[in-house]
Amino acid sequence: MGSCGNTEARYLKMRGSGDQPNPGTSQSQERHVWDSVKKAAFILGSGLFVFAAFRNTVTWHLQQFWGASGDFWQSQWGKAHSYFQGNEWVLFLLGTMVIPTMSFWILNGFLLIVDATGKPQLITRYRIQKGKNDPVEPAKLQQAIRTVAFNQVFLSLPMVVVMYPIMKWRGNPCGTELPTFHWVLLELCFLGLLEEVFFYYSHRLFHHPLLYRHIHKKHHEWTAPIGIISLYAHPVEHVVRDVCI
Numbered sequence: 312m313g314s315c316g317n318t319e320a321r322y323l324k325m326r327g328s329g330d331q332p333n334p335g336t337s338q339s340q341e342r343h344v345w346d347s348v349k350k351a352a353f354i355l356g357s358g359l360f361v362f363a364a365f366r367n368t369v370t371w372h373l374q375q376f377w378g379a380s381g382d383f384w385q386s387q388w389g390k391a392h393s394y395f396q397g398n399e400w401v402l403f404l405l406g407t408m409v410i411p412t413m414s415f416w417i418l419n420g421f422l423l424i425v426d427a428t429g430k431p432q433l434i435t436r437y438r439i440q441k442g443k444n445d446p447v448e449p450a451k452l453q454q455a456i457r458t459v460a461f462n463q464v465f466l467s468l469p470m471v472v473v474m475y476p477i478m479k480w481r482g483n484p485c486g487t488e489l490p491t492f493h494w495v496l497l498e499l500c501f502l503g504l505l506e507e508v509f510f511y512y513s514h515r516l517f518h519h520p521l522l523y524r525h526i527h528k529k530h531h532e533w534t535a536p537i538g539i540i541s542l543y544a545h546p547v548e549h550v551v552r553d554v555c556i
């Protein structure tokens with residue numbers, strides 16, 4: 312979930328002014344795509360190379376750290392488990408819905424105060440698009456808050472409810488035992504990368520004229536977005552891109 316002003320600007324620039332690109336534009340697009348592929352291969356390849364070279368040393372040190380603190384995390388998890396009397400559904404709901412939603416509103420609540428008042432200058436001076444939404448229009452802000460709350464309560468929450476039995480069937484997500492250190496590391500790296508790729512390409516897909524007109528346009532109504540606009544989207548986009556991906 313993220314705001315995408317820069318990607319958007321770059322993409323619109325790439326698209327040029329018309330829907331039918333001329334041969335020159337198409338050639339430069341191809342070159343641009345090829346350049347991107349080469350850059351991605353270089354960055355990922357270098358990362359993998361460095362990781363492979365230092366794998367044993369790095370994992371040994373991290374394993375030492377995890378070994379030293381592993382008991383700590385396991386005992387905290389055990390405490391949480393017994394506090395909720397082994398009710399794994401409550402733990403799942405807390406971890407996937409309550410804590411992320413509270414974090415979203417607490418952090419954005421602070422930024423909303425800044426956006427609504429235009430103060431303190433210590434923070435507003437770092438605005439990227441100066442003079443826009445500074446301070447933000449109350450009616451526009453209320454409508455955005457309503458949309459984001461609707462997406463969280465009526466779309467994210469039911470999806471989490473539906474996902475629980477499926478995740479339980481595929482392997483218990485809230486069992487008493489924490490996963491091993493290597494597994495955590497692998498999942499963090501792999502899923503982080505996967506999410507970036509899926510998020511980027513699904514976003515590009517939503518810029519297809521048909522999808523843009525009917526779905527994605529809503530997300531870009533705010534041309535100078537604020538924090539909560541990361542979840543300001545059409546219901547279809549929220550379900551597909553913000554929750555599934």
Ligand SMILES: [Zn+2]
Pocket residue numbers: 315319514518527531
């Ligand atoms: Zn977009």
